[in-house]
Structures are given as C-alpha cells and as structure tokens.
Amino acid sequence: MFSWKGLWISREARVVGLIAVFGVLGDVMLRHHEPTLGAILFLAAVAVAGAFWMFVVRPARIPHDSVLMLRLAGSIPEDIRRSPFDQFFRRHTTGLRQLRYGLEAAVSDKRVRAIVVHLAAVEAGLATAHEVHRLLRATGAAGKRVIAVMTGDAPSLMEYLIASGASEIVINPDAMLVLLGVAIASPFLREALEHAGVRVQTLQWKQYKGAAEMLTRDNMSPELRESLEAIIQDRQKVLIDALKEARRLEPERARELMSAGFLSARAAREAGLVDREGYLQDVRQELDVRGKGKSEIGFGRYLRRVAYLHERGDRPRIAVVLGNGPVIAGEPPPRSEFISGETTAEEINRAARDEQNRAIVFRINSPGGSAVGSDLVWRAVREAQERGKPVIVSMGEVAGSGGYYVAMGADSIVAEPATVTGSIGVVYMKLDLSRMLSNLGVRFDYAKTAESGDALSLSRAMSEAELEQLNGALGEVYRNFTAKVAQGRKLSAEQTEEVARGRVWSGIAARERGLVDELGGFSRAVELAREKAGIPPGHAHQLVLYSAREPLFSIRNLLSPTRVPARWDPAPEALGLPSDWVPALLQLLTRGGMLLLSPFLWG
Known part of the structure; x- marks a missing residue:
C-alpha cells in the first residue's frame, strides 16, 4: 500500500533492513580479518542511515515567505513510480499526480508567497496540459503570485496552454512560440507491409472501429474521419475557451494566431500572449527584491515536507487506484505500465477490502486492449461496489474501448473535456x-x-469459413460489451447502439451522450468520492494509493531494464500515444485475439 505522496509507506522498515544488512556484513568482514571491506560496508550503512533520515524520514522545514520553484521538462506522466532511494540517485521528475498534490497544498500554505514554473520543452497531451493549466489558475486565484518562464527554443501550443494558467508569462527573447492548431495524424502501413510480403486479416464490430485501419488501408475510412474531425473541433474549443478565460483572447483572434503558427517572442508579447521577454534568473532576482526574504524551495523538497505532515494526521481515507497503459489479461512485465486483469483487479479488491477506505477513485489512462483483461477489471469494480465502496472514475488523456469497459460500471465517471473515450467495439x-x-x-x-x-x-x-466463425464470436463479445454499457450507464439498447459502433468521442461529446457524468479533472472525482462516502464538507481526508508494485529488492526488478516514463509524441498537438505503449499495442494487435482497442492516433 502506498501513500498519496508516491513513496512507500513501508519504506522505513525496508531501508532499516538494508542498513542492518550493511552493518551485519561489515561486522562479519571485520571479524574475519577483512578490515577494508568491513569498514566500507559499515560506512555505507552509516551513510544510508544519515541520508534516509535527512531526506526522507524528516524532510527540512519550509521557511515562511518561500518561493516555490517548479521545473517541468519533457513528458508529464500520470505518476512517477519511485523507491525511497530514487531521490538520492536521479534527478527529480514530476508526475501529474505529484503536481496536483503539491499545487493544491500550496494554495492554502501561508508560507508560500509565489510559485515560479520553469517550462523547458514540455511534452504533454491536451487533457494533461489543460489540467495543469487549471491547477495553476486555481493557485493564482488563491492569491499566490504564479510566474511561468518558458526557456525552450520553440514552446509548443501545449506548453503555452500550461503557461497561460499562470498570472504572468515570461519568454526567452530569442524563442519562437509555435501555436500550430489541432491536427491528428494516423500512419498507414498497408503498402509497406505488402512490399514486405505481409498481409493482415481483420474483423471489426462495427463500422467506426478503426483500430486496424493503419495496417489494412492507405488512408482514413469515412467513418474514422467523421469521428476524428468531430474530436478535433471539440479539442480546438477546449483550447480557445481556456485562452479566452486566462488571457482574455477573443476566439477569432486565437484562431488567427493558430493559423499563423509561428510567432517571435516580440510578436507574442505584442499579441498579448506573453507579458514580457526575459530570463529565469531575472525572475529570481525580481522576487528576491520584492519579497521580504530570499527563500527558494524546490518542488520535490516541498512535496516531501507537506506529505510528511499530511500523513501524521488521522483522516477519513479515499483509495486511489491507477490504471495506466494498455489492458492485458495476465501479469504485466516488471517495470511496465499496464492495466492488468490480474494485478489491477487485485489492487481494486485490496482497496475495497480495507475497511478504513470510504471510497475508491479509479484513475484511467488507457487505449484499451484485451477483452478478457477488461472484463476482469470491470468485475473487480462491481465487487467493490457490492462491498459498499463507491467507485468514481477519473479519465485522463484516453479511456477508449477496453479503457471505457473498465470504467463503465463505476458510480460516477468524470472525464476531461479533451479526453478521448468511447470506441465501444471489438x-x-x-x-x-x-x-x-x-x-x-x-x-x-x-x-x-x-x-x-x-x-x-x-x-x-x-479461410472464409474460419473468418465467418470467428466473426460470430466477436459479435458475442460486442453484444456483451454494449449490454454492460446499457446497464452501467442506464441507457436503452437503441441509445447504446447509437453511441457504440466503435466510434470515439471527446469528453464533451461523451457527456452529452450519457457515456460520462461530469467534465472535470481528478480533483472533481475526489470531491464526488467524498460526497458518496459521506465525508462532511471541509473535513480533511487522506488519499491512499494502491499499487501492485514490485518489492524493493525484487530479483525481477534487479534484472529488468529501467522503465522510462511514458513520453507524449511532440508532433502536431492532438492525440499522442505514449511511446512506451506502442510495442505493447503492436504485440496485442498481431498476436491474435479479441481486442477492445481504440484507433492508433499520433498527433
């Protein structure tokens, strides 16, 4: 079991055990006339103990009048999976879950007077960027000064969306702001496969189910194009509405700037997109001059301190289960991200069995995958409800096909306006x-x-006979899927068929059609969980993360390559897939089996 801060609750016991091992080995070596090695092991035990106490067990206090420094670079994954030792050996990386926790804590923290957000070539999907944008807006609305500093050569539209949540935006004088509009790209490999002597046989239920098109066609089918054109219009609306509210940018002007695409720093300032040209060091000096103190605190250090204080209280608990990556039926490989019919279902079951948990928030970011794996996780959600635990789903970038299957039985579903969901088909x-x-x-x-x-x-x-027999089996899976959609979402058979047929929807369109209940982020899902659990307004709660993580000293972990957090393709901003999902998805596509999978889309 894990706490909200993303570190191991049992870390003290594990690290104390490691210290003891070093100490015992050192003592043995000293007793067996190996003084050099024994001394090294003994000193290692002392060093680990000191570092563990200094950086983990008792984080430093946060001085008053602090300036919180938050650096975002590269991808913003849903969560950063780490052990207690990661902070000693690798540069701190911030996940979306850590951003939520830290920024929401800073809102009411009187010790923090300002937040500087250093943006360095950030890569993010629209739903992620929009959530960070809203978090920064809420922080500024609470009276904190929030300054975004873009230091990259060519900040993208998604990076700018994040920056626009700040009360002030600073851009490097030589940077170029790239505000290319929303676009969706899908690669088509039929001809390349044909040249290689490869043929792909496909069956789909139904006409909008375009997951196989990249392997069998040279362009989009009319049905897939219809779906995607509707989605990009909704995504454009999300962007324009956010910029209008944050920068008072009229919709028509926003469209003009996106059509222009490329703006120098000076042109961006003259257009009102940024407040000034400058450097990160200038902002630091400015805050030191205007403030009463000169205290800077890194975001990682701040997280450790507020999490340390948070865990000391006794509050009603809400369990958080993360469902990130393609859906598989069996056990996932080590150091990988999947929604698993074995491990994810067990995480939900453990959260439901724990009597201290009042509700469960299930965060989903998945394009789907195995039909069997999806059904096993769906069943775990139902069993949690049968135990009296409300389950609230929070959708991230994508919760399509199998990603929607695992969500559809929840008490409430909250999606981002830019979430890609639906794709109810096989x-x-x-x-x-x-x-x-x-x-x-x-x-x-x-x-x-x-x-x-x-x-x-x-x-x-x-053969045709084999395909016909297989198609009948796929039809049974489709009918089972749509029947559960109708049951979970309280839709008629006709309404369900209208929103199914394999079609993908934006979060906006999904809400209009009854596939989700509300538009919002993770915080709104937590609010609903509090309401369902009967936690009084204003009463503090504790979020507890459940994760089937490998043990700290697992042989599988030691022998497996280090997992790199998923990155979002920085091509034209739209529906990127994390690049470390692609091998798993291709394996699912080519091994043979019934799949609940959304279309492959890059953007």
Whole structure:
C-alpha cells in the first residue's frame, strides 16, 4: 500500500533492513580479518542511515515567505513510480499526480508567497496540459503570485496552454512560440507491409472501429474521419475557451494566431500572449527584491515536507487506484505500465477490502486492449461496489474501448473535456506471413487432428469459413460489451447502439451522450468520492494509493531494464500515444485475439 505522496509507506522498515544488512556484513568482514571491506560496508550503512533520515524520514522545514520553484521538462506522466532511494540517485521528475498534490497544498500554505514554473520543452497531451493549466489558475486565484518562464527554443501550443494558467508569462527573447492548431495524424502501413510480403486479416464490430485501419488501408475510412474531425473541433474549443478565460483572447483572434503558427517572442508579447521577454534568473532576482526574504524551495523538497505532515494526521481515507497503459489479461512485465486483469483487479479488491477506505477513485489512462483483461477489471469494480465502496472514475488523456469497459460500471465517471473515450467495439487482427516466408525459402508442414488446427499460424491466411466463425464470436463479445454499457450507464439498447459502433468521442461529446457524468479533472472525482462516502464538507481526508508494485529488492526488478516514463509524441498537438505503449499495442494487435482497442492516433 502506498501513500498519496508516491513513496512507500513501508519504506522505513525496508531501508532499516538494508542498513542492518550493511552493518551485519561489515561486522562479519571485520571479524574475519577483512578490515577494508568491513569498514566500507559499515560506512555505507552509516551513510544510508544519515541520508534516509535527512531526506526522507524528516524532510527540512519550509521557511515562511518561500518561493516555490517548479521545473517541468519533457513528458508529464500520470505518476512517477519511485523507491525511497530514487531521490538520492536521479534527478527529480514530476508526475501529474505529484503536481496536483503539491499545487493544491500550496494554495492554502501561508508560507508560500509565489510559485515560479520553469517550462523547458514540455511534452504533454491536451487533457494533461489543460489540467495543469487549471491547477495553476486555481493557485493564482488563491492569491499566490504564479510566474511561468518558458526557456525552450520553440514552446509548443501545449506548453503555452500550461503557461497561460499562470498570472504572468515570461519568454526567452530569442524563442519562437509555435501555436500550430489541432491536427491528428494516423500512419498507414498497408503498402509497406505488402512490399514486405505481409498481409493482415481483420474483423471489426462495427463500422467506426478503426483500430486496424493503419495496417489494412492507405488512408482514413469515412467513418474514422467523421469521428476524428468531430474530436478535433471539440479539442480546438477546449483550447480557445481556456485562452479566452486566462488571457482574455477573443476566439477569432486565437484562431488567427493558430493559423499563423509561428510567432517571435516580440510578436507574442505584442499579441498579448506573453507579458514580457526575459530570463529565469531575472525572475529570481525580481522576487528576491520584492519579497521580504530570499527563500527558494524546490518542488520535490516541498512535496516531501507537506506529505510528511499530511500523513501524521488521522483522516477519513479515499483509495486511489491507477490504471495506466494498455489492458492485458495476465501479469504485466516488471517495470511496465499496464492495466492488468490480474494485478489491477487485485489492487481494486485490496482497496475495497480495507475497511478504513470510504471510497475508491479509479484513475484511467488507457487505449484499451484485451477483452478478457477488461472484463476482469470491470468485475473487480462491481465487487467493490457490492462491498459498499463507491467507485468514481477519473479519465485522463484516453479511456477508449477496453479503457471505457473498465470504467463503465463505476458510480460516477468524470472525464476531461479533451479526453478521448468511447470506441465501444471489438477488433480482431491476424498476420499472414506466407508470402514473406516463401520468398525467404521457408516452408511449413503440419500434422493436425482438425482442419483448422493451424488457423492461427502465421504461415497461412484464415479461410472464409474460419473468418465467418470467428466473426460470430466477436459479435458475442460486442453484444456483451454494449449490454454492460446499457446497464452501467442506464441507457436503452437503441441509445447504446447509437453511441457504440466503435466510434470515439471527446469528453464533451461523451457527456452529452450519457457515456460520462461530469467534465472535470481528478480533483472533481475526489470531491464526488467524498460526497458518496459521506465525508462532511471541509473535513480533511487522506488519499491512499494502491499499487501492485514490485518489492524493493525484487530479483525481477534487479534484472529488468529501467522503465522510462511514458513520453507524449511532440508532433502536431492532438492525440499522442505514449511511446512506451506502442510495442505493447503492436504485440496485442498481431498476436491474435479479441481486442477492445481504440484507433492508433499520433498527433
């Protein structure tokens, strides 16, 4: 079990154990006439103990009149998975979960007088950028001075959206603001696969289910284009509304600037997009001059301190379960992010069994995947409700197909306006490598007990009879999916079919059609969880993170490559997929099986 701050609740016992191991080994070495190695191990134990106490167990106090320094660079993943030792050995990275916690704490923290947000080539999806934008706006509205400093060569539209949440925006004099409008790109590989001798057989339920199109077509189908054009209009609206509210930028003017695309720092200032040109050091000096003190505190240090104080209280608990990545049925690989029919379902079950938890918030960011895995997690949500625990879903960038399946049974669903969701449908894909293998001189022969014994082999295509039989099975999965949508969302069969058929929707459109209950971020989901749990307004609560993480000294962890947090493709801002999802998604697509999967979209 993990606390909200993202560190291990059991870390004290684990690190004390490590210190003890070092100490015992040092003592053994000293007793066996190995003084040098023994002394090294003993000193290592002392160093680890001192560092653990200084940086983890007892974080430094926050002085009054502090300036909080927040640096955002590269991707903003949903969460940063770390052990207690990470802060000693790697540069601090901030996830969306940590941003929420720290900024919401700063709002009511009288010790913090200003926040400087240093933006250095940030990559984020629209839903993530919009949530950070709102967090900064709320911080400024509480009376804190919030200054965003963009130091990259070419700040993007998403980076600017984040910056516009601040009360002041500073841009480097030589930077170029890139405000390209919303675009969606989808690669199409049919011809390339054909040249390689690869054929892809697909079945889909129904016409809008475009997850396989990238492998079987040269362009978008009319149905997929219809879906995506509606989505980009809604996403454009999210951007324009946010800029109008934050920068008093009229919609028509915002469209003109996005059409122009590229603005120098001077042009951005003259257009009212930024307040001034300058440098991060200038802002630091300015705050030192105007303030009563010269105290700077890093965001990571601030998080550790407020989390330390937060955990000392005894408050009603709300469990938080993270569902990030493609959906699989079995156990996920180590150091990876998946929604798993085994581990994620068990996290929900553990949260539901704990009598101290009053409700569960299930945060979902997933394009879908395994039909079986999705169903297992859906069942875990139902079992939690049967135990009397309300389940509130908070959707991130995407909660489509299997990502929607695991959400649809919740008591309430909260989506970002820019969330991509829906995609209620089923797809099946199978590779036929017979021509490629033949060209390479590879031949297959089989001994089998049934005519279709080799139907899933890569060495041949499936017959029409086999495809027809398989299509019937897919239809059963589709009907099961839509029946559960109708049950969970209280829709008629006709209403469900209208919003299903594999079509993707924005959060805005999904709310209009009854697929989600409210528009908002994670904080709104927590508010609903409090209401459902009967926690009185104004009464403090504690968020407790449940995660099926590998043990600190797991052999699987030691032998597995370090996981790099998901990054969002910085191409034209729209529907990026985290790049570390792509191999898993391609594996799901090509291994054969019924999938609840959203279209592959890059943007």
